[in-house]
Structure formats: structure tokens, C-alpha cells
Amino acid sequence: MVDMPAQNPQRIVLPPHRERARRPRIVRLREWARRNLFNSRAGTALTIVTAIILGLLIYGVIYFVFVDANWRVITDNRWLLFAGGYPMDQEWRLWFSVGFVFLLIGLTYGTWASLGRRDHLFIVLASGFAILLLAHGGAAIWSTLWYLIAVGLLYAGYAITIRMPREAGPGRTLQQRSVAGLLIAALPIVLIVLLAFGGARPRELEGFVLNLVLAPVGIAGGLVIAIPLALGRASRMKAISWTCTTYIEVVRGAPLLGWLFVALFILDDVIGGELIVRAMVVLAVFTAAYMAEYIRGALQALPGGQSEAAHAVGLNQFQSMQLIVMPQALRISIPPMVGQAISIWKDTTLVTVILPLRELKGNADSAIAQFEFTPDRIEAYVFVAVVFWVVAFIMSRISQRVEGSLGIGER
């Protein structure tokens, strides 16, 4: 034991993998590259080819974004893309809604989660993107200011709620209930702000605003219809279960495109009303069919012991459903639900294809019909794609946070 080959008696010899980790960073990097990128002739060739392709790709993207592209088609048309035919003198209503929603995001994060370094980075990047867009033309200062106030509200809401104690207690319950209530009431509140008391007519909701209104209505409306539908399908009363099954199978069996045609040509005679309302009904009805199946799947995944235990402690059927079964079922079904929500978010572009409604992509088509911008189609579509991606990414991030805080996937 005494003749251990220790060159340096001060130094403690670690196991080989820890020992390797102690070498200088540059040596480790070289080692990593040799093993992962240049481990054989074929590997080396592959690395070089991939590097060339990647380099060209990155060069191409950078060249397009900073040299080739004419982004004036976007910056000049930001109002058209954002709100389109919404009355310009009512612009404050849009900003009020943006501020309200940002405040809600802050409150929600402060109550149930926290903003990490990545979240701050994302907010900074997204804000940079937004300000690049807003800081042009006549009302640049005001638009930028409004936007910054909205971001300020986000952080204000966060700062207030993050300091409140998280331990269970009457204060915590009140806080959770208030924020949850605000979240539920958010959509009606925003719609009232946009439309009521001298606001716009429903058909004047256009551009990005239309996407932002249609998707939540479809998602929230879908959820409201989906819960009874899922319970109904699982029911033992044949009349109810057949009705619900028929609904689900019929609605899921045809593409959304087809149902939007129904909104245009058939719902007109059935329920009439504004086209945009018919589109909302169709989106909600369509989303519900999918969500009902996710909830049903979650209900079936729950062990039967859950409701038996609920009965055993004296809960009636409704209480057991409300307190034991549904909370767990909804929790399990969050991942597919978010997938459906992102899907319906992107599907809102279909309203322009079928219905005479102009959402973001439709108004981008109008922007490139302006004479000077007719050659700038790619810029317009790239912008639309990025905007859709950003929103879908936010939805995905928030859902990951919700899943994390509910402990889904950790059981």
C-alpha cells in the first residue's frame, strides 16, 4: 500500500473520469472534438461536410435577414398586420388589452411559478423584436412607450405576487383564487374592452388581433364543451353516450377546413349572426371533439380506486367528480391539451382561406399587394412564421411550467 505511484504527494488521485475533467478546458475541448467529430475518416468527412452546409445555411440566413431582405414591408405595415381594420382612434383599447394580459402573465408566474434566467432572456429578446417593429414612423414613441408599460406591468404583477408567502393558508388561497378568477374572466374582459362601449364592431377584429381572439375562444370554448362531452361518452346511458360519441366521431372525421365551410354556408341559415361569431362556434365545437377524447383517455387512466375511495369517505357522485376525479384527469390530459391548443392556434390562419375574415397571414397577403412591396413576399411570410412560432413557443413554455409545478410525470 505504501508504494503507490504518486508523483505529487499533495495531489489526491481521483477516478479516471474525474481526473480527465481536471485537465485544462482547451485540452478537454480538443479531446471532445477528437472523439465526437474526428473519430474516424468517415467521421471527419461527415463533420467537414456538415460544417460547410451549416456554415452556408447560417450565412444564407444572416445575409437574408440583414442584407437582402426589405423589412419595410413589415415595419410600414405593422398596423395592417397587427390590427388591420380595427378603428385607429380606438388604439388604446388594444394596448389596454395587451397591458392587461401581460399583467396577468406576471401575476400567474408570481403565484405558481417563477421566472428563471431563460424566461428573462426570452422576454428581453421578444421585447427587442417587438420594439424593432414598433420604433418606426409617426407614432413610434407612443407605441414603444405603450409596449414598455405593458412589460412593466408584467414585472409589476410578478414582483407583487412572488413576494407573497407560498405556504398554504387563507392568504394563499385568496391569492390563488383571485388570480385564477382573473384568468377565467380575462377573455370576456378583453372582448368587452375591444368591442363594447364604442369599441369596434366584431367584424373589425382583424390581423394578429383576430388570431389572438379566435384561438383562446376556440380553446376555452372547446374545454367547456369537452368536459360534459367526455363524461357523456363514458356514461352508461346509451342515449347520452351514443349522442356524445356521434358528436366526437362526426366532428373529428372531417377537417377544420370543411367545418369552416359549414360556418359560411350552413350556420348562416341555422344561427345567423356575425361571421366571426360563427367562426368562433366552429373552432370551439371542433376543438371540443379532440379535447373530449383526451379527457376521456385521462378518466380511463385513473385507477378505479380513486372514485371508490371518494365514495368510501362519503362524497357523493358530484363531489367525487369535482374534487377527486376531474382534477386528476385534467392534470393528466394537460400535455395533449396543450398540443391541441397550439394546433388550433396555427389553424386560425384557415379562417382567411375559407371565410372572408382577415387574420395575420391574410393581411400579410394584402401587404404584399401594395405596389412597392410586391417583390417582398418571402419577408412577409417569414415574419408571419416567426410570430406564430413565438406565440406557440410561449404556450409550450407555460405548459411546461404548469406541468412542472403540478408534478406531472414525476409520479
Add this chain to the structure above:
Amino acid sequence: MKRLRFGLLAAGVVAMLALVAVACGGDDDGDGGGEGRGNTVQTIKDRGELKCGVKQTQPLFGFREADGTVVGFDIEFCKALAAAVLGDHTDVEYVDASDASTRFELLAEEEIDVLIRTTTITASRDRELAVDFAQTTFYTGQGFAVRTDSGINSTSDMGDAIICVQTGTTTEQNVADHFTDIGLTYDPQGGLSQDVADAFFAGRCDVLTADASDLASRIAVRDDAADYKILPQIISKEPLAPGVRDYDSEWKDVVNWVVHGLIRAEEIGITRANVDQMADNPPNTEVARLLGVPFQGGDVAALGFDSVDAQFIYRAIKAVGNYGEIYDRTIGDNIPRACTLNDLVINNSGCPDGQGGIQYALPYR
């Protein structure tokens, strides 16, 4: 279990009620039913607004300004109609009819009162669809664009050429017919209208074919416009006209005579600037009749339109100016007008042989 069933039944009933409530929520503005067919003018008046189906993606003809307003050549006729029927050219709801495949259904389903979106009159559309066409507002025809250095001067030079053409349109059928007639073969490259234009400007085809007016506008906007030319040869007729629903002759008459009235106004020199002066002091009986005012203290000539008063053309001119003013304001030099199909017949004396306009107003009396 009985309770479970009752609970579920209740849930089901609530869901149904919710659906019905949602469904009935919007049904209070009265445009749901199919009633009112055949009397569009009255419908417009009751509503206080003209529903004009327009394209929002067509350069020069129907598109959107940065502030969201709908503008273009076609849009001016919507304003003229609103002014004629309702008295105010801003009482228009511009309904998006950009999608070619649903435009006639929008009309049939009464989502719009009139369709003004670069729609070509054809016999089959007139016969098979629930649409009637009013007076043509813009004449064009299918043309060809080539690179200036290509050496192509007419379709007879296009043997085996690659031709970019929009699929699923009369354009595609026209070019096929034409090459059958002249006994040449060609290589068609199909796509959407903007796609085929991009393909042509990227050099992926030798020839681009579309409405001549469309070609002109696509080339004019380019930095390298001089590298391209449009051949003088035109192989089809594309008269673009407003469409109204079948079996509504009153409304069709109004649309017709508003268009004729605007053309007539240009022929006899009535403009937006001088229309008030002309109405106060009409130089002759025809101007008085057109504007619906008395001539030298006589009676107003009532021309028997039941649903609009005698001054409807006056209001249209006052709102948008005469045909030439509309053309200059919206299309202008982007598609030159002098001695082309859309020039006035009365201007043709100065044109080279074989050229000249065909815009001609029918007698208003």
C-alpha cells in the same frame, strides 16, 4: 348509479343549452335568413351599408393600405355605388373575397351585395352560377412577358419554350388552346399566380403568361424592369365586371348605370371638381338628365328607377369622380391607358392604326 346518471344527464343538458345559447347569441342583426332575395337595393337601404365583395390581395385593383384601409380601382366602384344608393361613399363594408374559389358563393349566400374583384365575364359563369354581370369596368386580355434579350417576339417564336402559367384558371386553358391552334408545343410550368411570377423572374421559365394588366404591374415594380418586355400579342378577352345575384334586375340596373354614368361623365367632361357647378347650371339637357337636375327651370327627367332617386349618378361622380379620374388615381401610369382597351372610344382618332379604346357609355335617356 342513479345519481351518476342524473348528474350526467344534467351535464349533457347543460352542454346542449350552452351550445344553443352560444348559437343564438349572435342572431340579432337580422341577416341570417334567406328573405329579401330579389330586392338588394332595399336590403342595402335598410341595412344602411353596402356589402361589397372585393379582393384585398391584388396590386392596383384591390389591396390594403398600411393603416388598414381597403383601396384600389375596384374599390372606387364600391364607393360610387354606396354614394349612389345611400348618399355616403363611406357606408361600405368591404367583405374579403380574395379567394377565387368562394367568391360566387359569397354572392349567392348574400354575404355580399355586389362582387367587384377583377372577375372575368364568361358565358359559363353567367349560365351556371347564380351571378349576373353588370357593365365591364376594366378590359384586359391574356398576354406574354419575356426577357428583352430572349429574341421572342410572338407566340410563334415559343416552340418548346418553358411557359409559366397559373394553374386551374382560364389563363391555362387559353394558352393550351392557342398553342393547339398554332401547332406548336410548349412546356407548361404551373403554380399560384405569385409563384409563377417568382419562377419567371428567377429565370426558371422563358415566358410568363397572365392578364396583360397583371404582367404590366408585376414588371413595373421591379428594379430591373428594363430587362423584361410584354409582347403586344393578346390571346384572350378578359372583361372584368361587377357581379350581382341573378333575378334582381333593379339592383343590376343600378350597378350598370352607375358604371355607364361614370364613363359618360368622362366623355362629356364632368369631373369631381366641376360636378356641383354642372348641377347648379347644366350646360345642356343631357347633363341635366345625367345629374338628375332641372334644365333651365324645367322638370327633372325621372328615368324610372324605382329604388334610387334621380341624382344617384351625381352622387357617384361627386364621391369618386368620373371613370378617367378613377383610373388615373388608382392605376395611373402603372398600366398606361392611352389608346388601350380602357381608353374612351371618342379619343381614338389620335391612336395608331389598329389600336384604341372601347370604353363607351350607353345613352342615358
